[in-house]
Amino acid sequence: MPTIHEELNRRQLLYSLLMPVMNLYVPGLDKGKGLYFLFIKAETKTPGGLLARPVLTSYYKSDHFKSRPYDPFNVYTSPNETILCPDSIQSMYAQMLCGLIMREEVLRVGAVFASGLLKAIRFLQVNWKQFAHDIETGTLNPKVTDPSVRECMSKILKPNPELAAFITKECSEENWECIITRIWPNTKYLDVIVTGAMAQYIPTLEYYSGGLPMACTMYASSECYFGLNLKPMCKPSEVSYTIMPNMAYFEFLPHDDSSGLVDLADLEVGKEYELIVTTYAGLCRYRVGDILRVTGFHNAAPQFRFIRRKNVLLSIDFDKTDESELQQAIENASVLLKEFNTSVVEYTSYADTKQIPGHYVIYWELFVKDAANGPTDEVLSQCCFQMEESLNVVYRQCRVADSIGPLEIRVVKNGTFEELMDYAISRGASINQYKVPRCVSFTPIMELLDSRVVSKHFSPALPHWTPERRR
Incomplete structure (x- = not known):
C-alpha cells in the first residue's frame, strides 16, 4: 500500500488520542x-x-x-x-x-x-x-x-x-x-482487537485473564487508519468505532442494494455499507473490503460496528458461506461442548471438492479442561449437525438435494494453529498482523493441518429445510 511521510503525522495524531479516551474510563493509568x-x-x-x-x-x-x-x-x-x-x-x-x-x-x-x-x-x-x-x-x-x-x-x-x-x-x-x-x-484490562474474526479468541482470553475487560481501542488497516472506539470498556459485541474524517476521504457503498456511493454525512443508522477510501497517499476510491453497520452518531459523526470482511466464502454448489455465518455456526455448535468443559480454541476451514458431492471441512483445535470427561464422538458428530442447522437456507437446500455432502469436523492436536502461525511467519507474514485464515486452500497449510488430525466426525443427518411456498 502506498504511503507518504506526512501520513505518519496523521496516524500519530490518532495514537495520541487513545490514552486520553481510555483515561476517561480507567483512572490511574499514569501510575x-x-x-x-x-x-x-x-x-x-x-x-x-x-x-x-x-x-x-x-x-x-x-x-x-x-x-x-x-x-x-x-x-x-x-x-x-x-x-x-x-x-x-x-x-x-x-x-x-x-x-x-x-x-x-x-x-x-x-x-x-x-x-x-x-x-x-x-x-x-x-x-x-x-x-x-x-x-x-x-x-x-x-x-x-x-x-x-x-x-x-x-x-x-x-x-x-x-x-x-x-x-x-x-x-x-x-x-x-x-x-x-x-x-x-x-x-486493569486487555488491549486487543477481538472484533470480527478475532471474536473467536474471547473465551480463551477470558480463561487466561479471569474475565478482564477487553478494550478494542482503534480501527485501522494497512490502507488507512480510520477511527476510535470512544467507549473502549464496552463489551466486545457492542464495539462501535467513530471514524475520524481527517484521516482520509470516506465513501460508502450500500451493501444491500446497487445504489451509488454515499458520503459520510448521509449514512443511515442500521444499514450496512462497504467502506471506500481515498487516501492522502494516493489510493483512489479503494474498496477496503470491510462491511460496516451504522450504529449511531457521536455528535454528527456516524459510528460503525465492524461486521465482517467481504467475500470470505466457502462454496460447493450454489451455497455461499461468509465469515460471519461460519463464526456463528461454530459458536452455536460450541454450546454442546460446555457440559464437557471444552471450548474451541481455534478453527479454519476449506471446501473439499475432491469427492462428489463436495463438503465443508472444519478444523477444530479444542481446549479440554478435564481429559477424562472430554466430548465423545457422538457429541462431536452432533456439533457437525448443529453447524449445518446454523448455516444459511441455500446451504441446507443443497444438502437436502444431495449436492453437498455431510459437514466434517477434523479435531487437530493442541498447538497445531501455533505451528500454522509459525509457518506463516517463516514465509514472511508479520507477527503483528497475522490472523488465522478462516478458509484455506494453500496445499502446504492443508498438509500441515491434516498431519495433526486426531479424529474426524461427520454430520449424522440432513439439516432442516422445506421449500418456501410461492404466493
Missing part, C-alpha cells in the same frame, strides 16, 4: 506501565526499488515512535531495542522477560490482535523455566544474541531469586486459568 507485545518485520524492496514493509513496522521504525516524548500514560515495559529486534523469537523472549521483571508495574496487557497475545501466553508456557533461571541468576539466555537487546537487558535484569520462585510456582501448575492476573495482578 504504571503497559505490557505490549509489539514486533517488526524485515524490510524488502519492490522491483522498482521502493521500500516495502508492514505498516506497523514503518511506524515502529519511525522517529514518531522511537523519539516519542515521554508520556506517563503510555509507558511500555518493553524497551525500544526489544521491539525493534528483527528476530521475532528473541524479541518475544526479551519482551516477556521485561514484563515478568516489572510485573507489579503492569496495568494493562496487550498486542495488536488477540491471536498475538495468546501466542505470547503460549510462549510463556513453553519457556517459563528459562525465564525463571534468567531472573534467579541475573543472566540473559545466550540464545538472545542481538547486541542491542543484550545491552538494554543488562540494565534491567538483576538477580531476583524471590521472583524466580514465584514464576516457578505459578507456571509449574497445570491449571493456567487466570494466569494473566496471577502473574500481573494489577492488570
